[in-house]
Every structure is written in C-alpha cells, then in structure tokens.
Amino acid sequence: MSKPVLQVTGIAKRFGGLQALSDVGMTIHAGQVYGLIGPNGAGKTTFFNVITGLYAPDAGRFELAGKPYQPSSVHEVAKAGIARTFQNIRLFADMTALENVMVGRHVRTGSGVLGAVFRTQAFRQEEQAIAERAQALLDYVGIGELAPCKARTLSYGDQRRLEIARALATDPQLVALDEPAAGMNATEKVQLRELIDRIRRDGRTVLLIEHDVKLVMGLCDAVTVLDHGRQIAQGSPTDVQRDPQVIQAYLGTGEH
Amino acid sequence: MNWVTTPDRSPMRFLLWGLALLVLPLLLQSMGNAWVRIADMALLYVLLALGLNIVVGYAGLLDLGFVAFFAVGAYLFGLLASPHLTDTFPWIAALFPLGLHLPLWAVIPIGAGLAGLFGVLLGAPTLRLRGDYLAIVTLGFGEIIRVFLNNLDNPVNITNGPKGLGQIDPMTVLGHPLSKQLDLGWIELPSVTLYYYLFLAIVLVSVLVCYRLQTSRIGRAWVAIRDDEIAAQAMGINTRNLKLLAFGLGAMFGGVAGVLFASFQGFVSPESFSLMESVMIVAMVVLGGLGHLPGVVLGAVLLSALPEVLRYVAGPLQALTDGRLDAAILRQLLIALAMILVMLWRPRGLWPSPERAKTLPTERQAA
Numbered sequence: 001m002s003k004p005v006l007q008v009t010g011i012a013k014r015f016g017g018l019q020a021l022s023d024v025g026m027t028i029h030a031g032q033v034y035g036l037i038g039p040n041g042a043g044k045t046t047f048f049n050v051i052t053g054l055y056a057p058d059a060g061r062f063e064l065a066g067k068p069y070q071p072s073s074v075h076e077v078a079k080a081g082i083a084r085t086f087q088n089i090r091l092f093a094d095m096t097a098l099e100n101v102m103v104g105r106h107v108r109t110g111s112g113v114l115g116a117v118f119r120t121q122a123f124r125q126e127e128q129a130i131a132e133r134a135q136a137l138l139d140y141v142g143i144g145e146l147a148p149c150k151a152r153t154l155s156y157g158d159q160r161r162l163e164i165a166r167a168l169a170t171d172p173q174l175v176a177l178d179e180p181a182a183g184m185n186a187t188e189k190v191q192l193r194e195l196i197d198r199i200r201r202d203g204r205t206v207l208l209i210e211h212d213v214k215l216v217m218g219l220c221d222a223v224t225v226l227d228h229g230r231q232i233a234q235g236s237p238t239d240v241q242r243d244p245q246v247i248q249a250y251l252g253t254g255e256h
Numbered sequence: 257m258n259w260v261t262t263p264d265r266s267p268m269r270f271l272l273w274g275l276a277l278l279v280l281p282l283l284l285q286s287m288g289n290a291w292v293r294i295a296d297m298a299l300l301y302v303l304l305a306l307g308l309n310i311v312v313g314y315a316g317l318l319d320l321g322f323v324a325f326f327a328v329g330a331y332l333f334g335l336l337a338s339p340h341l342t343d344t345f346p347w348i349a350a351l352f353p354l355g356l357h358l359p360l361w362a363v364i365p366i367g368a369g370l371a372g373l374f375g376v377l378l379g380a381p382t383l384r385l386r387g388d389y390l391a392i393v394t395l396g397f398g399e400i401i402r403v404f405l406n407n408l409d410n411p412v413n414i415t416n417g418p419k420g421l422g423q424i425d426p427m428t429v430l431g432h433p434l435s436k437q438l439d440l441g442w443i444e445l446p447s448v449t450l451y452y453y454l455f456l457a458i459v460l461v462s463v464l465v466c467y468r469l470q471t472s473r474i475g476r477a478w479v480a481i482r483d484d485e486i487a488a489q490a491m492g493i494n495t496r497n498l499k500l501l502a503f504g505l506g507a508m509f510g511g512v513a514g515v516l517f518a519s520f521q522g523f524v525s526p527e528s529f530s531l532m533e534s535v536m537i538v539a540m541v542v543l544g545g546l547g548h549l550p551g552v553v554l555g556a557v558l559l560s561a562l563p564e565v566l567r568y569v570a571g572p573l574q575a576l577t578d579g580r581l582d583a584a585i586l587r588q589l590l591i592a593l594a595m596i597l598v599m600l601w602r603p604r605g606l607w608p609s610p611e612r613a614k615t616l617p618t619e620r621q622a623a
Contacts, residue, residue, distance in 0.1 A: 078492030092483035103480045107492025116472030
C-alpha cells in the first residue's frame with residue numbers, strides 16, 4: 001500500500017465533563033477516500049476540528065506526509081497541507097466565486113504590500129497565475145460559468161462545490177470534507193459523488209465525514225466508525241457494515 | 257478579465273474628471289476663500305476616510321478611535337515644526353539654534369510611520385476582540401490619546417495642554433511656502449487654493465494605493481477575514497498579521513492627514529480630536545459604502561461639506577422662526593435627518609460596491 005498521508009494516534013479531547021474523543025487514531029493512505037462515520041454526537045466534527053487546529057487536543061500524535069505537526073493554529077495546519085470544508089458552509093459571501101477560490105491560493109503565494117502598491121512584474125505574474133488557477137478549479141468542480149457571481153447568490157449545491165474548489169486551491173495533501181452531502185437532494189448527491197471520485201482519480205487524498213451511509217459505503221476505500229467519542233470499528237466498508245458494534249450503534253440494541 | 261472590478265477606463269472620462277478637479281478651486285475662490293477652505297477640509301476627510309476604510313471596510317474591524325492617529329500626525333508636525341519645543345527645552349534650542357523646522361517631505365513619512373506604529377500598538381492587544389467589543393476598546397484608545405494631549409503639559413510641558421501648539425510652519429513646495437499667495441501673472445492663487453492642489457495630489461495617490469491594495473492578495477485576504485474569520489484561517493491566512501497590517505496601514509493614512517492638517521491650520525489643540533470626529537469618519541465610510549472606494553470618497557466629501565453648506569440653509573430657517581432655533585442645533589438636526597434617510601433608503605451606503613452577480617433562481621444564504 002502507498003505511503004500514509006495522515007497518521008494520527010491517541011487523540012483525546014474533553015469539553016468540561018464531556019469526553020468528546022478518547023484514543024482515536026487513523027491512518028489515511030495517499031489516494032484514498034477515507035470515511036469517518038458515526039451517529040449524531042459521535043465526535044466526528046470534533047475530530048475534524050482537532051486535526052485542523054480549531055480545537056487544541058488534550059493528547060495525540062499527528063503526522064502529515066511523514067512529518068509530525070502540531071495542530072496549534074488553523075492557518076499553520078492549512079499551510080502544512082490540510083484543507084477543509086465546513087458542515088455549515090462558510091464562504092466569503094460578499095466575494096465572487098472566483099475571488100473565493102483566489103483566496104485559497106493565498107497560502108501558496110507570497111506577494112506583499114509593496115508588490116501590490118507598485119504592481120511589480122512579479123506581482124502581476126503571480127496575480128495572473130492565481131486567477132487562471134482559480135478559474136481552472138471552478139471549471140474542475142463544474143461551476144466555471146459562475147465565476148463572476150457573488151458567493152451568496154449561488155445555489156446550495158454550487159456553494160458546496162465552491163467550497164471544495166476553494167479547499168483544492170490550497171494545494172492540500174489531504175482534503176477534509178465535513179458532511180458535504182448534508183442538505184443535498186438525490187441528483188446533487190450523485191454529482192457530488194462523481195466529483196469526489198474524480199478528485200481521488202486525480203491522485204488526491206480525501207477524508208470524508210458523512211451521515212449518508214450509502215454515499216460513504218459506495219465511495220470510501222476505508223472507514224472509521226465513531227460512537228460516543230470512541231472508535232468502534234475500522235476497515236473496509238463491507239467489513240464495517242457487518243460489524244455488530246456498528247449495527248448496535250446505529251440501530252440500538254433492542255433491549256430497553 | 258472579469259475578476260476585478262475594472263472601472264471605466266475611458267481616457268476621456270479621466271480627462272474630464274481631472275479637469276473638473278483642477279478648475280474647481282478656481283471657481284470656488286471667486287466665491288470666496290471660505291469655500292476653497294471647505295474643499296481643503298473635505299480632501300483631508302477623504303484621506304482619513306480612505307485610511308479607516310482599510311480597517312473597517314476591508315478588514316471589517318470597527319475602529320471608533322481613528323481620530324487618534326490623526327492627532328498623532330498633527331501633533332508630530334506641530335512639535336517638529338513650531339517653536340514650542342525649542343522654547344520649552346533649552347537643550348533642544350541648543351541643538352537647533354535656528355529652531356526646529358523640519359520640512360514637510362521629511363515629516364510626512366515620519367508621521368505615517370509613527371501613526372502606523374500606534375496603529376499596530378492598538379491592534380496588538382485587541383486582536384481577539386470583534387465587533388462591539390473591539391469598538392469599545394478602540395473608542396477608549398482614541399480618548400486616551402486625547403486625554404494625554406490635554407494633560408501632557410505637566411510636569412514637563414510637551415503638548416502645551418489644552419492651549420495647543422501654535423505658530424506651526426506652513427508647508428513649502430518647491431521653495432514656495434503655501435501660506436503665501438502665488439501670482440502666476442494671469443491668475444492669483446491664494447494660500448487655500450495652493451493647499452487644495454497639494455491635498456488633491458496626495459488624495460489621488462492614496463486612492464490609487466487603496467485601489468491597488470484592494471485588488472491584491474492582501475486585499476482579498478482582508479475581505480476574507482471580514483466575511484468569515486474561521487474560513488479565512490482555514491485557507492491558511494494568518495489573521496493576526498493581516499489584521500495588524502490593516503491597523504498599521506490604515507493608521508498611516510490618518511497620520512499623513514494629521515501632518516497636513518497641522519501645517520494647514522498652523523495650530524493644533526486637543527479639541528480637534530474629539531470622539532465626535534472619530535464617529536464622523538466612521539459615518540463617512542459607512543454612509544458612502546463600506547469597502548467601496550468611490551463610495552467612501554463620496555461619503556467623506558458629503559459629510560464634511562454638508563455641515564458647511566447647511567450653514568447657508570440654516571440661516572433663513574432660523575430667521576423663519578424668529579431666531580428661536582439656534583443655527584448650530586439646526587445644522588446637527590439636518591445632518592442627522594439626512595443620515596437617517598440615507599440609512600433607510602440605501603442601507604448599504606450611498607454608493608456600495610456593485611452587485612456583479614447574476615442572481616440565480618435558487619436563493620439560499622450561506623449559513
């Protein structure tokens with residue numbers, strides 16, 4: 001199997017009296033779509049927020065593409081190579097779709113105030129490259145013609161796509177999608193599935209949090225199931241589906 | 257290229273605007289120098305509004321103490337180009353036997369730099385604050401600076417307290433002090449008109465700088481922070497540095513405006529830098545159109561010129577009520593009314609950034 005992109009072990013996070021995560025770990029290999037599922041309140045988003053630096057973990061070891069990293073600040077994690085989307089879409093509402101993706105290039109570009117004010121050659125070339133790359137990414141996710149529209153005027157499904165394009169613009173090692181199918185209708189889900197599949201075919205690694213078990217099972221190469229902040233199963237989608245603990249977590253035990 | 261708002265770049269329009277701006281003071285001066293003076297002050301307010309627009313309009317940080325940077329610039333020039341320091345401190349007089357008369361071109365960069373430093377000093381402890389909380393702290397900062405200026409005449413007289421600093425040098429451009437009338441033979445340009453041209457040049461450069469900042473990587477990052485700070489961080493934007501940059505750069509404009517103000521007036525005192533001034537500058541930016549340069553300029557010109565124009569309206573109205581209505585109060589009333597009407601009818605400002613978006617049939621707001 002190819003080399004691991006993200007390797008985390010022993011993650012713990014406590015909010016006051018609630019142990020939101022305890023001893024969670026996973027290894028995501030390059031080119032995988034890795035699913036993270038679990039019932040409501042299982043700790044999926046908390047896990048997400050911990051690996052992307054939004055919440056400081058109480059314990060845990062983190063390695064990205066073979067290099068250890070400390071998720072101490074969100075922008076450092078983005079720079080290290082994890083790009084994420086949000087469960088409740090967070091776009092830059094007053095910017096155009098294109099500008100949203102251009103912001104994603106921020107972390108891989110470097111021109112500063114002086115370059116901007118004097119419009120140096122380097123600045124203009126960089127700006128041109130940013131815009132071209134952003135347009136290419138919009139085309140890639142299938143909303144290229146919406147480039148000049150303000151983000152808040154886009155339809156829900158298109159906003160989801162825009163968020164993915166923006167995440168891809170940071171040249172991430174790992175694309176982390178937090179419930180991308182939430183609120184989508186059946187057609188939009190099929191299109192989303194095709195998009196994620198395409199992202200994988202282009203050699204990127206995806207971490208997918210999802211409620212929709214059908215989507216996860218059809219798409220993911222490996223799955224981790226969380227329940228009450230604990231990892232209850234890990235493996236291929238078919239194995240996990242048969243795991244009695246998983247069935248119990250999702251359907252209950254039948255004893256009351 | 258559709259990714260930046262390309263303004264109408266037709267050279268004809270540029271030329272007409274340029275011509276109008278150049279001729280304007282000549283028309284105004286024929287009506288009396290007081291009118292040119294109003295235009296001068298309007299240009300200074302444009303400069304202040306442009307600076308505040310970087311902080312409030314782009315980066316979305318509500319700053320209610322912006323006038324502090326204006327004061328820093330004004331007092332800097334007041335101290336470096338007036339007899340106050342040499343009169344008060346013999347050792348400074350010994351160092352500069354001819355008196356402290358730093359030229360404008362030296363003081364403008366120093367003023368910008370010092371105000372920028374103050375901007376960063378204010379920004380650093382307030383990074384975690386947002387919205388109302390930030391507004392309160394910046395408001396306090398503005399007042400602190402004013403109180404300092406008011407009281408730093410004791411035990412060592414630095415600012416001359418409430419009496420202010422007088423006898424500040426006028427600016428000298430190409431060997432000609434702007435306080436003197438310039439006779440071109442076919443036309444005489446009074447001091448206020450000369451200042452108008454200097455301020456106009458500085459404002460035009462500032463607009464260009466702001467426009468270029470706005471349409472750059474830095475400008476996009478600011479707007480991203482304004483729209484959604486967490487998402488901006490997740491895109492790898494170092495929000496701390498960029499907020500400090502916005503505070504610093506915005507303050508620089510305020511500092512430059514202060515330097516110009518001090519030499520234009522020849523006198524500075526703490527009462528020019530009250531909270532009301534800060535509020536007015538914020539009102540200019542918001543009323544004109546947050547983050548949209550033409551709107552900000554329009555807002556600054558309107559709000560600084562309107563009170564003066566209303567002087568002429570208030571007079572007759574006062575006569576109508578047999579002098580029972582005070583002109584000053586009436587003016588405040590009319591301005592307040594105008595602001596309320598603008599906010600009712602144009603809540604995004606008089607001239608907000610254009611909605612380029614084609615609105616699609618399915619409308620759902622981002623959560």
